[in-house]
Amino acid sequence: MIRVQNITKRFGEFPALHGIDLEVKPGEFIALLGPSGSGKTTLLRIIAGLEFQDSGEVFFHDEDVSSVGVGERQVGFVFQHYALFRHMTVAENVAFGLTVRKAKNRPAKSVIKARAEELLRLVQLDGLGSRYPGQLSGGQRQRVALARALAIEPRLLLLDEPFGALDAKVRKDLRRWLKDLHRQMGLTSIFVTHDQEEALELADRVVVMDHGVIEQIGTPEQVYMEPATPFVARFVGETNQLPASDGKDMLHVRPHDLEIVAADGDAVLVDNVFRKGGCWRVEGTLTGGGKVVEIDLDASRPAPSPGETVLIRPRRSKIFAQTGA
Amino acid sequence: MSRQHSTSEGRAARLGLIALALLFLGFFLVLPLLAVFSEALKQGLGAFIDAVKNPDALAAIRLTLLIAAISVPLNMVFGVAASWAITKFRFPGRNLLVTLIDLPFSVSPVVSGLIFVLLFGANGYLGPWLAAHGVKIIFAVPGIVLATVFITFPFVARELIPLMMEQGKDDEEAAISLGANGWQTFWHVTLPNIRWGLLYGVLLCNARAMGEFGAVSVVSGHIRGETNTMPLHVEILYNEYDFVGAFAVASLLAALALVTLVVKSLLEWRFDLHSGAKH
Amino acid sequence: MPTTTFRRPDWRAPSVLPGFGLTFGFTLAWLTLIVLIPLATIFLRSAGMGWHEFVAVGFSHRALAAYRLSFGTAAAAGLVNALFGLLVAWVLVRYSFPGKRVVSALVDLPFALPTAVAGIALTAIYAPTGWIGQYLEPLGIKVAFTPIGITIALVFIGLPFVVRSVEPVLADLGHDVEEAAATLGANRVQTFSQVIFPAIAPALVTGFALAFARGVGEYGSVIFISGNMPGKTEIAPLLIVTQLEQYAYAGATAIATVMMLVSFVILFGLNTWQAVRRRRLGA
Numbered sequence: 001m002i003r004v005q006n007i008t009k010r011f012g013e014f015p016a017l018h019g020i021d022l023e024v025k026p027g028e029f030i031a032l033l034g035p036s037g038s039g040k041t042t043l044l045r046i047i048a049g050l051e052f053q054d055s056g057e058v059f060f061h062d063e064d065v066s067s068v069g070v071g072e073r074q075v076g077f078v079f080q081h082y083a084l085f086r087h088m089t090v091a092e093n094v095a096f097g098l099t100v101r102k103a104k105n106r107p108a109k110s111v112i113k114a115r116a117e118e119l120l121r122l123v124q125l126d127g128l129g130s131r132y133p134g135q136l137s138g139g140q141r142q143r144v145a146l147a148r149a150l151a152i153e154p155r156l157l158l159l160d161e162p163f164g165a166l167d168a169k170v171r172k173d174l175r176r177w178l179k180d181l182h183r184q185m186g187l188t189s190i191f192v193t194h195d196q197e198e199a200l201e202l203a204d205r206v207v208v209m210d211h212g213v214i215e216q217i218g219t220p221e222q223v224y225m226e227p228a229t230p231f232v233a234r235f236v237g238e239t240n241q242l243p244a245s246d247g248k249d250m251l252h253v254r255p256h257d258l259e260i261v262a263a264d265g266d267a268v269l270v271d272n273v274f275r276k277g278g279c280w281r282v283e284g285t286l287t288g289g290g291k292v293v294e295i296d297l298d299a300s301r302p303a304p305s306p307g308e309t310v311l312i313r314p315r316r317s318k319i320f321a322q323t324g325a
Numbered sequence: 326m327s328r329q330h331s332t333s334e335g336r337a338a339r340l341g342l343i344a345l346a347l348l349f350l351g352f353f354l355v356l357p358l359l360a361v362f363s364e365a366l367k368q369g370l371g372a373f374i375d376a377v378k379n380p381d382a383l384a385a386i387r388l389t390l391l392i393a394a395i396s397v398p399l400n401m402v403f404g405v406a407a408s409w410a411i412t413k414f415r416f417p418g419r420n421l422l423v424t425l426i427d428l429p430f431s432v433s434p435v436v437s438g439l440i441f442v443l444l445f446g447a448n449g450y451l452g453p454w455l456a457a458h459g460v461k462i463i464f465a466v467p468g469i470v471l472a473t474v475f476i477t478f479p480f481v482a483r484e485l486i487p488l489m490m491e492q493g494k495d496d497e498e499a500a501i502s503l504g505a506n507g508w509q510t511f512w513h514v515t516l517p518n519i520r521w522g523l524l525y526g527v528l529l530c531n532a533r534a535m536g537e538f539g540a541v542s543v544v545s546g547h548i549r550g551e552t553n554t555m556p557l558h559v560e561i562l563y564n565e566y567d568f569v570g571a572f573a574v575a576s577l578l579a580a581l582a583l584v585t586l587v588v589k590s591l592l593e594w595r596f597d598l599h600s601g602a603k604h
Numbered sequence: 605m606p607t608t609t610f611r612r613p614d615w616r617a618p619s620v621l622p623g624f625g626l627t628f629g630f631t632l633a634w635l636t637l638i639v640l641i642p643l644a645t646i647f648l649r650s651a652g653m654g655w656h657e658f659v660a661v662g663f664s665h666r667a668l669a670a671y672r673l674s675f676g677t678a679a680a681a682g683l684v685n686a687l688f689g690l691l692v693a694w695v696l697v698r699y700s701f702p703g704k705r706v707v708s709a710l711v712d713l714p715f716a717l718p719t720a721v722a723g724i725a726l727t728a729i730y731a732p733t734g735w736i737g738q739y740l741e742p743l744g745i746k747v748a749f750t751p752i753g754i755t756i757a758l759v760f761i762g763l764p765f766v767v768r769s770v771e772p773v774l775a776d777l778g779h780d781v782e783e784a785a786a787t788l789g790a791n792r793v794q795t796f797s798q799v800i801f802p803a804i805a806p807a808l809v810t811g812f813a814l815a816f817a818r819g820v821g822e823y824g825s826v827i828f829i830s831g832n833m834p835g836k837t838e839i840a841p842l843l844i845v846t847q848l849e850q851y852a853y854a855g856a857t858a859i860a861t862v863m864m865l866v867s868f869v870i871l872f873g874l875n876t877w878q879a880v881r882r883r884r885l886g887a
Contacts, residue, residue, distance in 0.1 A: 011617075050498050052618045070502045070620050077502045083495035087517040097503030100513070152503055334792065339699055346695040347707070349688045353760050354713050357725035360735060364728050403634050410627040416616035422631070428639055431867050433821025434719075435841040436860040439848065440642040443649055448853055450645060475638055497621050507622035529715070536718025538824035543845060556720040556824070563724050563828065572728075575721040582716035589716075590709040 001026055002047065002156060002188060007056035009042055009212075016042045018212045020056070027186045029179075031203035033193055035235065039212040040192045041160055047190065048158050049073045060155060076149030078159040082141045084133040090144050091116045091129030097152035119147040122181075139170040146178075150187075159191035163198060175202060196236045200224060208232050227252065230320045240293050242266065242286070242314070249321055253314040255281070256296040260304070265311030268293050270304045284310070361579045364572035376573035384550040385558035385574065388466070392541075392554060393534040396473040400530055404481025405523070409515075412489035413497065423486060429478045438472050438543025445471075464546030469554065472540040477530045484526030485519055492518055521596040525589065532585040536578055643864075650861040653854050662858030666834055667843060671862070674840040677751055678819030681758030682812045688759075689766025689811060690804070696767070697774045711767050714760055719824025726757055727828045749831030754839065757825040762815030769811030773804050806881060813874045817867045 002024040009017040017039045024030050032040040045051035047058055049070035057066050065073055085093055092099075094116040098107055107115070120126050123143035133141055142162065149157060162178065163171040179202050182189055193199050199206045200220040208215045208223060208231070216228035227233035233252040240258065242251040256279070268284040275281070280303040282295040287309065295312060297303060304310050334342070366373055376382060407426060411419055429437065443449050445462040455462060462468045496518060500510040516523075538556040545552040547561065555574055562571035616624065650658060661667070695701075696708050714722065729735045730747040737748060747753045777800065785795040823841040831837040838846075840863055847855040 048502060050502065050620050070498075071504045071506070075502065077499065079495050079499055081495060083499040085496060085500075085514055085517070088513075096500065096505070096513070100500070100503065100505040100509045148499075148503065342691065343695050343699055343701050346688070346692045350692060350707060350710065353756075353763065354710055356729055356735070357722060357760065358713065358717075360725040360728045361721060364725075403631065406627040407631040407635075409623060410631050413621050414616055414619055414624050414628070416628075422635075425635060425639065428643065431817060431871050432643070433823065433841050433844075433860070433863055433867070435823050435844050436646070436821065436864060439844060439856055439860050440646050442848065443645045443853070443857065444642055448851070471638070475642065478639060494619075494621060501620050510621070511623070532716050536716075536721070538718060538720040539822075539841065542823075543848065556718045559718075559720050559724065560828075568728075571724055575718075575724060578718045578721050582713065582718070582721075585716045586709050586712055589712065590705065594705075 001059075001061055002190075003057075003059040004043070004047065005057045005059065007043070007046060007053045007058070009039075009046065009051070009053050015212050017046070017053070020212075020214060022207060022214065022217070024188060024190065026188055028188055029182050029202060029204045030190045031193055031199035031206045032190060032209060033196060033199040033206050033236070034209035035194060037211075038209040040194075040207075040209050043209070044158050044160055044190060044192050047156070048075050048077050050077070074152065074155045076146075076152060076154035076157045078142075078145045078149050078157070078162055080161040080164050082133075082145040082165075084141055084144060084148075086133055088132075089129060090125065090131050090133065090136070091120070093133065093144055094119050094129075094147045094151050096148060115151065116147075119151055120144075122150070123147045124177075137170075138166050139174050142166065142174060155188070157187050157189040159189065161193060162191055163193070163195075178202065200236070206236075208236065210235070227318060233318060233320070238294060240295075241291070242293070242317075243289065244319055249319050251314065251317045251319055253317045255294045257315045257317065258293070258295045258312050259315055260295075260297065260310050261313045263311065265313040267309055268295075268312050270306050270308045270310060272306055273303050275299065282310075358579060358583075361572055361576050364568060365576040367572075368569050372569050373573045373576075376567075376570040377577065379570065381549050381553065382558060382570070382574055385553045385555045386577070388469075388551075388553065389535050389555040391466070392469055392473050393531055395470050396477060396534050397527060397531050399474055400477050401481050401523070401527055403478070404485055404526060405519075407482045408485035408489050408519075409511075411486055413494050426482050427479050429475050434476060434537065434539025435543055437475050438540040441468055441471050441475070441544050463544055464548065464552060466552065468544035469541050469552060472544045473534050473537055476537050476540050477533050480530035480533065481523065481526035484522055484529070488519060488522040489515075521592055525592050528585055528588055528592075532582060535581060646857060646860055646864065649853070649857045653858070657854060658858050658861075661852070661855040662862050664855075666838070667840070667855075667859055667862075669835045670838050670840040670843040670859070673751060673754070673836075673838065674820050674863075675866075677754040677839075678758055678762075678816050678822075680755045681762050681819050682816040684755070684759050685762045685766045685815050686808055686812045689763055689815075690770055690808060692763070693767045693770040693774055697771060711764050714762075714764050719761070719822070720828075722760055722825040723757065723828035726753070726760065726825065730756065730829060748829050749833075749837060751837065753829040753831070754826050754837065757829050758815075758819040758822060761822050761825055762819050765814040765818065766808065766811030769807045769814065770804055773807040774800075777803055806878070810874060810878070813870055817870050820867060821863065 002022075004020055004022040007017055007020040009015075020039075020043060022043075032043060034040045042051060046053050049065070049068065053066070057064050059065065060073070070077075085096065088096065091113070095112050098112045098115065101107075106112075117126065117129065120129055123146055125140060125143055125147070128136065128140070133144065136144065142165075146159075163174060166174065175198060191202070200223070203220060205217060205219055206223045207217050210231050216223055216232045218226070218228075223232060223236050227236060230250065230252065233239045238255050240253045240255065242253060243249075244251045267287040269287055270282055270284045272283040273280055276296065279296040279299045282297060282304060284293050284295070285291065286293055293312070365376075407422075411422060442463055444451055445455060445468065446452050447456065447463070449463070452463075462471070496514050497510050500514045505513065535554075536556055537554075538560070541554055542557055542560070545554065545557055547553060547557055549561070553561065555578055559571050559575045559578070562568075562574065653661075692711065696704065696711075727734070727748055730737045730740075730753055732738065732741045732746070732748065734748070740747060747756065781799055781803075782795055785799045790798065821841060823839075823845075826839055827842055830839060830842070832842055834843075834846075840859060844856045844859050844863075847853075847859065
């Protein structure tokens, strides 16, 4: 179990993290999700021991590791740009964590070699051990970086934007593969991402962060369906903000939670209609307020046409008091 | 009629500009180079070989090699250490430190020699104390080494700092997170990453260390066979109207310069090292 | 479980990488011993001699003539280099021709060739009996042992500064701005003078300043071709050496101080100007 307790970190005048508490259960796959500057990478690096908190503690099980060096924490860290050693072969990269051990803890050469091969098989790169990182594709490099991190038998796997530098197709394949691998190994893992889709697809629980604080911790379902704050509602999935009936608060409604009704709804002037996957995406403006509204309608039914005025009503919504937003 | 490209010069203008540039370079760079070798061989290969085999010339060659062998490694170690401190850590005054390291480039070679005379010479701050203890720095080998180290001080550091800045510290952090200690990280990760840049800096440092004239001239005392480096020996022979001798020794230095240029260019093409304004 | 405690000075940002104390300490110590203390002695000596003596020896007639010569020839050589350095950089960046790589490598020759070697080679060419000098002599043109000879030596020394400053900027400029200018109806001359030149002018100024600063302090390549006549062809660095040989330490120190201050002011001004420009252009 990993426990982060009241972590605070400043970079000069810039507060990067403020009072962060987080518990990760053994075997969990956690996503730290947030925009750039939200502090998610800083938190990951503090858990790894690559960065130092100003105050607060990090516990691995019940051991306070705040003063344990990164080399002794036994964490596997996968860097955003992989940080593969260019002058070493793939196999040497994977074996590095074992070859630099002190002589008394170092496995025999043959054991190290076998272990590297085994790991390369695990990440489906068997046979590429004698290549250099420069000869591999982005997705392959990513998997070498993962194998290298796994070689030290980490207690915890940390991944910084693991798919950030890959193109869309590879990204998708690798995502599925990583999820399978996690299921297979059951290694406690935390990854950082700014892509909500990625977080919702992969993680057991998502930690949504903004401006150095945690906005919400929850399962993908909870974060999407029950956003705790306006920020989460806006950042995770698409959302419309409509004035509530009391005129003060804001109603957050997903595009697919809006329906067109015959009477007793808000009037929307349709500007534009196009097909978006299995539904019609209707873009319009609220008459009176001028606010832009996006609606997803079942594509099996006829769509309204631009210029028409329709009445809409939310099927479900979330109200936030006007203050925080 | 050839169609003129809107964003390029016509063929005639292009050829004209190339010809003009080559003519300029021919006059100012190639001609002096040719002059060195042709003057050295003016009286035949025999005279050239005799001039190089002259005991004073050999002593000058030995001294030059010795000076480079001492000062280049010193500046290499300094350059690596300074680049590590400056590029892997953030601390106030970092930019000032870089500026101070570059300082010797903006000092005239003669002044670079003078400062050591003022410090260690007979009339210098430490001169009387050194004389009382029988230590000779000025007009001796230590003074030449000091002046050379000063002159070549920034070469390695200024080559490595931009390179290591660009490489960042991900690789080092990765190594540390995998359990490597500081030395292992440096030897197995950092050094391989910077080796060609380091070689490049050392190459330029060495060329300057062997060829430095002004600073060394001020501190050496020009004692034949003792404190005469190759460039100083060139001057002495030239002033004695031994032109073949002067140009023979000079041609060795010119050959060193050519080798330096060839290796430097190879490094630039092969490893994409930048070739910005260097001193 | 072994633990490491992180003790670090408060003034630097923490890092997991080791070796800061060792490398920073060594850097600072070596810098102080080799560069800072020796350079400080020259100012200490100057300060110790009193204002009147400083002016008397640092600005004597002979010293003033030497400054005039050094600064004048360095400026003239800098201008020649600005013009031809730009041409060479242009040709190297824009055109392809056989042997281009060799030519490009050769531009760095003045950095690699020992200055004394350059000095005697140039003298061999431009002396009255030299390769070119023998043809100029009958025309009444004297090069060696005159300020023209000094300027030629400084052109040799300064050329790579201009070429290597301008080259990367010219290469970065890209064809698209020129194409944009062309689509807007500019002709080639207008494009060069209004689009290209303003973009590379700062690099040209930088190259000029570096070549100038180097030229003012240059010694080895100049003394053979300069003739070294006090008041006429005696450059400032040579005057320092002459003073030293006559054990006139005060004179040598004062002249060195003046030269050093001038070159620091030039380089400081250059840096400030560049910083201001960068901020204004938001780069």
